[in-house]
Each structure stands twice: as C-alpha cells, then as structure tokens.
Amino acid sequence: MSTSAIEKLFVKGNEAVGMAALEAGCSCYFGYPITPQSDIPEYLSRELSKHGGTFIQAESEIGAINMLLGASAAGARAMTSSSGPGISLKQEGISYMAGSELPGVIVDVMRQGPGLGGIDASQADYWQATKGGGHGGYRIIVLAPNSVQEMYDLTMLAFDLSDIYRIPAMVLADSVIGQMKESIIANPRPHVELPEKSWAVRGRGDGMPQHVVKSLKLGDGEMEKHHWKMHARYQELADKECRWEEAEMADAELIVTAFGSTSRIARTAVVMAREEGIKVGLMRPVTLFPFPKKAYASLSERCKHFLAIELSTGQMVDDVRLSVARDAEVHFYGRPPGTGSLPTPEELFEQIKKTWQALA
Amino acid sequence: MKQVFSRPASLKDVSTHFCPGCHHGSVHRLVGEALDEFGIRGETIGVASVGCSVFLYGYFDVDVIEAPHGRAPAVATGAKRARPDRIVFTYQGDGDLAAIGMSEIIHSANRGEDITVIFVNNTTYGMTGGQMAPTTMPGQKTSTSPYGRDVGNDGAPFKMAELLSNLEGVGFSARVALNSPKNVMQAKKMIKTAFRYQVEKKGFSFIEALAACPTNWGMNPLDANQRVGEEMIPYFPLGVFRNTANL
Numbered sequence: 001m002s003t004s005a006i007e008k009l010f011v012k013g014n015e016a017v018g019m020a021a022l023e024a025g026c027s028c029y030f031g032y033p034i035t036p037q038s039d040i041p042e043y044l045s046r047e048l049s050k051h052g053g054t055f056i057q058a059e060s061e062i063g064a065i066n067m068l069l070g071a072s073a074a075g076a077r078a079m080t081s082s083s084g085p086g087i088s089l090k091q092e093g094i095s096y097m098a099g100s101e102l103p104g105v106i107v108d109v110m111r112q113g114p115g116l117g118g119i120d121a122s123q124a125d126y127w128q129a130t131k132g133g134g135h136g137g138y139r140i141i142v143l144a145p146n147s148v149q150e151m152y153d154l155t156m157l158a159f160d161l162s163d164i165y166r167i168p169a170m171v172l173a174d175s176v177i178g179q180m181k182e183s184i185i186a187n188p189r190p191h192v193e194l195p196e197k198s199w200a201v202r203g204r205g206d207g208m209p210q211h212v213v214k215s216l217k218l219g220d221g222e223m224e225k226h227h228w229k230m231h232a233r234y235q236e237l238a239d240k241e242c243r244w245e246e247a248e249m250a251d252a253e254l255i256v257t258a259f260g261s262t263s264r265i266a267r268t269a270v271v272m273a274r275e276e277g278i279k280v281g282l283m284r285p286v287t288l289f290p291f292p293k294k295a296y297a298s299l300s301e302r303c304k305h306f307l308a309i310e311l312s313t314g315q316m317v318d319d320v321r322l323s324v325a326r327d328a329e330v331h332f333y334g335r336p337p338g339t340g341s342l343p344t345p346e347e348l349f350e351q352i353k354k355t356w357q358a359l360a
Numbered sequence: 361m362k363q364v365f366s367r368p369a370s371l372k373d374v375s376t377h378f379c380p381g382c383h384h385g386s387v388h389r390l391v392g393e394a395l396d397e398f399g400i401r402g403e404t405i406g407v408a409s410v411g412c413s414v415f416l417y418g419y420f421d422v423d424v425i426e427a428p429h430g431r432a433p434a435v436a437t438g439a440k441r442a443r444p445d446r447i448v449f450t451y452q453g454d455g456d457l458a459a460i461g462m463s464e465i466i467h468s469a470n471r472g473e474d475i476t477v478i479f480v481n482n483t484t485y486g487m488t489g490g491q492m493a494p495t496t497m498p499g500q501k502t503s504t505s506p507y508g509r510d511v512g513n514d515g516a517p518f519k520m521a522e523l524l525s526n527l528e529g530v531g532f533s534a535r536v537a538l539n540s541p542k543n544v545m546q547a548k549k550m551i552k553t554a555f556r557y558q559v560e561k562k563g564f565s566f567i568e569a570l571a572a573c574p575t576n577w578g579m580n581p582l583d584a585n586q587r588v589g590e591e592m593i594p595y596f597p598l599g600v601f602r603n604t605a606n607l
Contacts, residue, residue, distance in 0.1 A: 028442055054441040058434070059467035066431035066464070070438025073425040074405065074446075078438065096428045201423035201439065203403035203446045212417040214408070214426035 009186055013151040013178045017107055017171065018043035020155035021079050023189050026105070027053040028078040030067035032060060032086060035119045036175035037109035040081040061086035065093030065106075072097070072104040073213040075200030077159055081107035083175075084117060084125055087133070094168055095134030099215025099226070101199075103162035105155065106140075107171045109178035112337030121176040121261055122337035126315035129172045130289045137227065139234050141169035141241075142288040144259040148182035154286070160192045161241060165233055166199075172288060174311070176261035176342070234290070242292040245284045246299075248274055252281030254356055255299060257320055258309040259285050262343075266309050269348035278356045288316070296323035307331045307355050309348060311341070331355050368392030370401045372421050377412075381581020383571035383588075384412060386538045387480055388419055390548045391451070394555045395422070400447045407436045409452040409461075412486040416451050430461025433468035436475045447558055449476040455485040458494040458518045465524070469564050472529030476554045476565045479520060481596065482573035490576030494518045497595055502576070517595070521568040525601035531563025533602040537570040539588035543598070550600070553607050562605040570596055 011019065017040050021029065029048055031041040041057060048055045054071075058064035064080045071078040082090060087108045097104055110125045112118040132138045141161050143154040155171050162169035201211045217223040248270055249255070258266040263284040273280045283299060283306075285292050300306070300323075308317040308330060317332045324330060333351045335341045367373060370392035378384045395401045401422055408416035410429035417424035427435040432450035440448040457465050457479050465477065484502055485491040492505040495517045499508040509517075521535040532554055536547035547569060554565035570592045574584035 028438065030438065056437065056441065056471075059463050062431065063434045063437075063464055063467060066428060066434035067438035067441070069427070069431075070407070070425060070435035070440075071442040072438070073435070074439040074442035076438075076442035078442070092428055093431070100426070201405045201425055202443065203405055204421075204423050205402040208402075210417070210421060211423045212426070214417065214424070216414060216426055 007186065008183045010181055010183050011148060012039055012181050013148045013173060014039035014109065015043050016148045016152040016184055017081065017155045018047060019186055020152040021105070022047060022051055023186065024077065024156045024159040025189070026077045026079050026159065028067070028071040028076050029053065030056050030058050030064040030078070030080050032058050032064050032082065034083045034086045036111055036178050037081050037083050037107065039178070040107060061089035062092065065090040068104045069093055069097050069100070069102060072102045073100070073201050075197045075202065077163070079105040079107065081109065083109050083111045084113045087125065087128065091134035094140065095136050095138065096215050097168045098138035098140065099136060100213050101166040102168065102213065103166055104168045105158045105162055105171065106168060107155070107173065110172065110174040117337060119175060120337065121174040121311055121342055123174060123260060123262060123311040124315065124337055125172070126288065126310070126312065129170055130291070138230065139167070139289050141165065141167055141237065142172050143169065144172050144286060144288050145177055146260050146263045146284065147177070148180065149184040151177060152184050152186060156189060160194065163194050165237060167233065172260070174261050238290040238293065241287060242290050242295065243286040244292040244295050245286060247282040249281035249283070249299070251279050252303055253279040254305045254307060254352070254359065255281050255283050255303050256307045256309060256352060257283040257285070259288060259316060262309055262311055265343055265345055266348055268345035269352055272345060272349040273352045273356070276353070278352060280352055280356065291319045291323065293323040296320060297325060300324035300328040304328045305331070305355070305359055307333060307352065309351070310334045312336055368396045370395040370421055372419055374419065376419055377415060379575040381572055381574035381584050383482070383538045383569070384480060386544060387478065387569050387571065390544070390551045391449070391478060392420065393548060394552045397552065398555055398559055400555070400559065403445070404447040404449070405439050405443070407432045407439065407448065407450040409450065409456040411453040411456050413451050413453055413456070413480065414487070430456050430459070431464050432456070432461065433464040433473070433475070433477060437468050437471070437473050440473060440475050444474070447555070449478060451478045452480070453486060454479070454481045454483065454493045454495040458520055466527070469524050469566065470527045470529045472531070472563050474558055474561055474563065476558050477567070478551070479566065479568045480571045481520070481568055482571040483517070483592065484573050484576045486573050486576055497591065519596060521566065521601050524566050529564055530566060530602050531557045531604045532565040532607070534566070534600040535568040535570065535596060535598050537588055537593055537598055539570070539572070539585050546598070556607050557605065560605070560607070562607065
C-alpha cells in the first residue's frame, strides 16, 4: 500500500489497525468476530487478498491464535485481533508463542468483563495483558494507543518490536479508541533494521540445519536457561523501548497519569485545572510493557503526588506505585466497567481539584 | 553386496522413546518412506502434537513446529497459508485430535486445507498414562474408566475417518492398521496416497492408523498386536472412505 504522507484520512480506529497491518507487510490475518473489534476482520477480509495476503475467519479465537502461531513459525508477518472473552481464549496460544519465542501481533480492543461483560469501554484487562495472561511466566510487549493515529502507528510498531525481540506484541486499545473516527495521516512504514528470521521453519534442503519451533524444554537446565534469557530480554526492552508522553509537566506538583482513552479525558481535565491555576501535569504511558518505570521514578524525584485514573478499580496504579520514589504518594480514581461509566472531563477535573486541595 | 533395506533418509538415525510393541515407530517409518519416495523431505514442515507424538522433531529429519494440545491442524493451516509451496503434515494422537482438538480438525478439514493429517488411534492417552480417550472402545478399561467405557455415560467412540469423509473439503480419508505385514503394506500405500493428494494439490488428506499401545493396555506386544486385529478392526473398519480425486 502506498499512501501519500500528507494525505489525511478520516477513519475508524479499528480500520486504522487494518490499514497499518497492510502497510507493515502483514500477509496473514486470522480472526473471529467479536464486538467491538469486528471492523478489523471486516476490513482485512476486504483488503488483505488485494495485497496478496491470506485472511481466514477461524472457527474460534483458539483456532485463530494457533494459525497465527503456525504462520509466524513459517516466517510470515501475521496478526489476530479480538476483545476480552476472545483474548482469554487466546492465552493458551500466546503462552506457547512466548515459550517458542515467536513474534506476532495481537490486537485487544478491550470491552467490559468479567465474563461476557458488556461492549462499552473498559481498561480492566490491563493485568491480563501486561502480567502474562497465560501460564508459565512470560511477558508480551503491550502498546496502548490513545488516538486513531496511534492505532495506526502503534500497530506498525508492534510488528517491528515483535520481530526484533521475538516476543508477541499486543496493541491494547478499548472500544472508544476502536470505534471512534478521527483524521489520520497514513504514514508509510518506517525503515527499521529487522533481524533475519533465520529460525523460521521453511522446509530444509540438503545440508541445511533442522529448524524446530517449540516450547517443550526437557533438556537438563534448558527451561531455566530459557527463563533467564527471556528475563534479560525483558530488561533490554525496558532499557530501550519505553515510550511515554508528558504534558504540562514543567512546574507540576501533581501528576495525573492515565493510558488509552482515559488519558484523552484526563488531558482535557488537566487543561481545565491549569486554567484554575492548579499545577498539574499529565504522564501517559504508551508502552504498558515495558512500563516506563524510570520515567516515573525520575518524575517522582521532583513531584511527590500522583493521581492515577483508570476505567477499572485500579490495575495500572500498581505499576505506578512500584515505579515512583518511596516518599511519593499515589492517589487513585477509577470507574469500573459499566454502561455509561466513562468519566466526563468535569468529573476528572473535580478529582484533580479535590486531590490538589488536600495537598495544600 | 547390494543393500536392499535401510532407514528412510527422512528419519534420523536415533533410538525412539516408544515402548516395545508400540506402533508409532511403524507409522513414523511409513511417513518417512513416503517423504523419501516423493523426494519432498527438503520442503516438508511437520507439525507435532502433544502426547507420545510430541518428539516428532527428534525423529524426523525435517523442520518441525510443536503445536499446543489439539491445535496442530490450526498451526498447520497457518504454516501452509504462509508457505503454500511447502508440504505440511500434522501427526496427532486420539486424545489430541478427537477430544481437545476436535474443533481444529473438523474446521481445517472442512476448509479443505491443503495439508496431510496422520492420526494415530490407539484407543488411549499414551503419554499421560492410559486414560480414556474419545476412541476408547465400549467396555475398555482405562485408568479413568476402571469399570470399562460406559457408552451410556461417556458416549460411543468417534470414528474419525468416517466422520471426516462426510465433509466436502476432504479429498482423501482412509483407515489403516499396522498389525500384519499385509496391513503395513496397505498402510504404506494409503499414506503415500495421502501425501500424493498434497503434492498434487488435490485437497485435505487424512490417515487414521490403528495402533497398539501395549504399555497402557497392560499387554505384551504380541497380545497388543493381536488386539488390534481382533477387537479394533471389527469396530474401526479399514478402508478408504473418501477419495475425490480417485488417486
């Protein structure tokens, strides 16, 4: 796909994911319908074959993630997408991919839970995404877009990071970001030095070494070695790939922190608070794993008060507390999933004001 | 002196972990011979399943992906769609394919994926210690059906070769056994036909191989071999159930 760099397009967040996948050279997509992400398989069912790729509507999310595993093992750039209940089903395959050091992109357009929950926005799958949602102890790369533009940009980044580190990468969006329309610039795929997939299965000719993609590690010390290797790789990710955005930070004495759609509402509330003379800034993690711990630690050297805001009863706030200096205080305001539970800017402004007044 | 018999080049020169009298080794050999005879070893990707068949990569001299339990046909689908020019086969046991993996096998077959599935039916879970499988025979005692499989409680065994033969996406479906030289020769022919389907892009091919599991049946190898002929074949008849390209 070649798109002029200056052309602005008015698209849905989920469509932007599909566009980015095409631009990133994704050749295989496997998915299953579930609200609020079905625009992604719908878009790719229409577009992927035009670009020589393969689209399969799988029999289940389990089928889809395992097709992703197979395509990725064979060296293809591949993607699947789903939402809460479906992402839960994919955890088996994600664990196997992590154990097999396979890249692959998984898009999670979060909806409410637990169980069937509901289809409105939620951020209650933060733990599942960032702490290794399946068995065995592993992490995946988690990117949290807060705009349609970032749905596009971070989907492309997910493919690159996943290929470079051989770790599955998740784009963790929510139904607000997935369903809303915004204008975007469909940037061309950036040039990134990618390692050759010399490990992929390809059918070995004579004299070529056998390639095996597996997670079973029965050799003496083999499993332990794998864990330490991945542990070091997660550290490397933390050192090199943390991304975040700061706003109004220069003289801030209170830092609001939020990701995804909540950060957009929080941003408006911060502007409202600034107009009232409240010295408040905004810290938005873009990578949820690796979590930008050092950035929080550094901010907390100077500013001792944080207010984490989430569409849950508090999940990311755990990582904020683990990241800031010990003498920093982390406040929390959350709205658990529930119809109509999206906070208004005024509601968050009140929380900022209340926290600010308590500091004085 | 002319050498008239040797290990297929598609198999490694190693000892297997299979128990004495187990038929996995025979099935491995026949698949290896088929890969050799079509000259496709270098372009083949095997997909291992979970159970006694998991060590496929240790015995076959081909590239291998290890799939989660039951998911081999989905993994093979992804690999084949990514590399349509390659020969992709799965090798699965009865618990893997007909219990936890029933959805994946049915849908891969129904899509007519251009892959070959080798299904080893020994009426029990081998690796985990002889529990009741979806193909355990009525009345058969296992470690989780200590009074014998009760069809009223557990349902009847699945006849996978017949079941899949009803799907339009399937090109070839056959059941073979390895309990006699005659049946081994016939099995070889059927396994070759299954791979011929893929080589000639004629559609999904499926082989169900009836196999002995002496260890978990509590039998010596000879008695176990005899059980295949006397009990299994009458219930799971051998033959070709679908052969759309008439190969």
